[in-house]
Amino acid sequence: MAFPVQRLRRLRQSEALRRMVRETSLSRADLIYPIFVTEGHDRREEIGSMPGQYRLSVDLLVKEAAEIRDLGIPAIILFGIPDRKDERGSSGFDPKGIVQRAVRTLKKQVPELTVVTDVCIDEYTNHGHCGIVRDGKIVNDETLECLTAMARSHAEAGADMVAPSDMMDGRVAAIRAELDRAGFTELPIMVYAAKFASCFYAPFREAAGSSPQFGDRQSYQMDPANGREAMREIALDVEEGADIVMVKPALPYLDIIAMARSRILLPIAAYQVSGEYSMIKAAGRAGWIDESRAMLESLLAIKRAGADLILTYFAKDAARLLHTP
Template sequence: MAFPIQRLRRLRQQDSFRRMVRETVLSPADFIYPLFVVEGQGRREEIGSMPGQFRLSVDLLVKEAAEVKALGIPAIILFGIPAKKDDRGSSGYDPNGIVQRAIKAVKDQVPGLAVITDVCIDEYTDHGHCGIVKDGKILNDETLECLRTMARTHAEAGADMVAPSDMMDGRVAAIRAELDQAGFPELPIMAYAAKFSSCFYAPFRDAAYSSPQFGDRQSYQMDPANGREALREIDSDVEEGADIVMVKPAMPYLDIIAQARARTLLPIAAYQVSGEYSMIKAAGRAGWLDETRAMMESLLSIRRAGADLILTYFAKDAVRQLH
């Protein structure tokens, strides 16, 4: 034969054919939209390092949540920015805290939209770490008590799912036991199972005023060099009762998403974090790439790697492209 029988371009010639054989498809149901909530009334503060993202007071967050639901996105995840912080992050597990009030408002005014909550004290501590600090060390077991209480108060406020992101050992089991004991055995846990110590979180820390005031988070978040350890973390969270396991960040760790997909039958979530979002935004604004195409290609890559759910600040823009 002068030429191979197989011509792979045959099915690329027409848009109709390309759509017929497309292997990976995005839909609005794939997305979870992160939102930042602050104290006050009528507050809408654009986050400088995250163009198009805002810190919102509860009243405006409710309006944003209604728009999210109208677009067909099934869920939001809430991150709270309190008026006061202390060394234990106590405002994070105050039953009348900012997130707890936001949960109640959204559940009351936007029925049918799932509300997921981040369970971690870093946004509420004056030192910016995800755990209780003593003599410069992050205390694992003492932190679990804060996380248990936070998860319970979120559940009592009406949260549909809790998502521990702290990376303390044993926190999924501790939260599961607390929720069961408090009468919430049906409430699912989405565990940040493989959360890497990443520079891509920087814009989020700007948004939430949660940068560590000393040291870094390498003693509890994962070493970016370790893939096998990530699978151990995922296995551990599955054994402790997680209903969904997450890999974070997403694009720098597509290999971990793919390995997790092959390892567990649980739903896999991936967080396209603030730095991933802001890089695409910045390059788009500079004219270095097509922002819309880069957004959609990045989301497709995460989905193709095996993620069932994608937490992304692009959720609204992506859904508008899908419509």
């Protein structure tokens, strides 16, 4: 039998050929960098479980934001670490809260950078849950009042986009209605549409001090076993007015990203979460893998699955290695 006519290695013979036929590209414009902002001045606290990541006071955040802008990364997403917590997470929707002050400062001093804000009360509650607790249960509709107030306060501070991450039913419609009533009809919503109850969030919870003080989050975050339900969640958020939908985590849920990409026309974001970041960092530091190659390969996999935007703690490292704008 003659050798097959098709030899797929023909187009792999040189870097130039490989680049010409490459199907998926990764650029700095795809990246959003998550940052933790905290109270105080000249405060920079390294996060033990996330090497290279820090809690920053607003003054140092401005310097970090300028570096991010200069690297060509178009956006950041802010997570607040307040100096006080209560049952309703009221410091999260205080006009003078840590995120609100950070947004106002950033939009004055680094206006070119797109500032996205996380909208969820877990970082601001003394129980660590993403919703208000009544008789040991997370109540949905009352929580929406807190989320709409938080989103409006972020908009009033100058946020370029809000990103509800709570997984309460109806939050997109409620936030959209509140933003429209307040005159922010042009402000987009990037919703954590399919957010799974994942163990990969553990380093983030240390960083933000947001671990639940009782129980877990399985009554509102998604069961990792469910793909069809994720499509229902995404469809509902699209119907309620979402502008961008997000899948979180990213690498363990590439199938969900791909499934969503085949069904919807909206931009899709994916969050390469703290646990994904820390595993690659730990293996790289131990010498078990090439950290830079693993980082870029993981980001490329997320993009190949169908994500348009990637939230990643590797954004700065990746931007330094990427040659495309």
